Amino acid sequence: MSQTVSVSASSPSATLVQTLMCRVFEAMYFYSPQYCGSGRLEQPVTGASVAFAGSVSGELRVAANIRLVRQLTADFLGIDAAEVSEAHLDATVRELANVACCSMVSACMPGEDFHFSVPRGIEDGDLQQNLTHCFSGDQGTPQVGLDFRLIHPS
Amino acid sequence: MMRVLVVDDSPVMRTFLSRTLGMTGIAMSVLQAENGKQALSMAVEFLPDLVLTDLNMPEMSGDELVMKIRGNPELKSTPVIVLSADRSAGRPEQLIHAGATAYMTKPVSPECLRTRLLEVIEGKS
Numbered sequence: 001m002s003q004t005v006s007v008s009a010s011s012p013s014a015t016l017v018q019t020l021m022c023r024v025f026e027a028m029y030f031y032s033p034q035y036c037g038s039g040r041l042e043q044p045v046t047g048a049s050v051a052f053a054g055s056v057s058g059e060l061r062v063a064a065n066i067r068l069v070r071q072l073t074a075d076f077l078g079i080d081a082a083e084v085s086e087a088h089l090d091a092t093v094r095e096l097a098n099v100a101c102c103s104m105v106s107a108c109m110p111g112e113d114f115h116f117s118v119p120r121g122i123e124d125g126d127l128q129q130n131l132t133h134c135f136s137g138d139q140g141t142p143q144v145g146l147d148f149r150l151i152h153p154s
Numbered sequence: 155m156m157r158v159l160v161v162d163d164s165p166v167m168r169t170f171l172s173r174t175l176g177m178t179g180i181a182m183s184v185l186q187a188e189n190g191k192q193a194l195s196m197a198v199e200f201l202p203d204l205v206l207t208d209l210n211m212p213e214m215s216g217d218e219l220v221m222k223i224r225g226n227p228e229l230k231s232t233p234v235i236v237l238s239a240d241r242s243a244g245r246p247e248q249l250i251h252a253g254a255t256a257y258m259t260k261p262v263s264p265e266c267l268r269t270r271l272l273e274v275i276e277g278k279s
């Protein structure tokens with residue numbers, strides 16, 4: 001039996017999330033968003049999650065506005081946004097979840113060994129909720145965000 | 155012409171890696187596989203000069219692919235670069251011990267990837 005809890009004191013602070021995710025966005029997508037705390041993303045969105053297991057287990061969920069994902073994909077591949085396919089959009093948000101989860105877990109629990117799941121897509125109905133850590137572009141509206149949850153054995 | 159096998163379950167990563175390989179200035183043909191299982195059968199058939207693989211994939215993981223390659227007499231000296239977001243303690247050492255030539259962590263810029271690829275390619279030649 002287990003209980004899911006939102007991560008707070010012992011897990012990623014806003015500063016840590018901001019630092020790690022900005023590094024990921026800039027290294028992979030040449031994108032420099034602003035951290036804007038919790039919020040609801042501009043719709044429509046797409047999302048993915050990655051589970052991890054080790055001394056603690058949990059899941060990281062990432063969601064992003066589809067227009068942004070299209071642009072990130074185009075910038076990553078060096079192609080025009082109009083050339084980006086639906087499969088590309090799905091793959092980009094899954095890869096973002098994968099890199100974000102691995103970076104976050106190793107930063108929060110350095111020196112520990114974890115197993116990470118293959119990224120999976122998030123159903124539309126689960127993408128309407130507020131996310132704990134969001135980032136905005138030039139317009140100030142949250143465009144991409146994530147939630148990080150630990151599952152403590154009871 | 156050099157033959158390089160790119161292995162990743164993400165079509166976006168396969169395209170990115172293939173493009174980055176194309177920017178090394180070395181004449182090469184790039185083969186793509188979606189997972190370790192598909193990669194192994196392609197490697198046996200095409201005998202690549204370099205394998206660039208993800209770690210966490212369905213069907214067969216990068217760990218298992220490295221071990222299978224090292225266990226195959228025709229492939230055992232083929233350089234294998236593992237590119238993964240997994241930064242768990244000891245993971246690079248595990249992969250190197252299993253036979254990987256190099257372990258790189260994501261996120262990685264095209265410049266860093268290109269530099270490391272050239273080091274491994276030149277080291278081989």
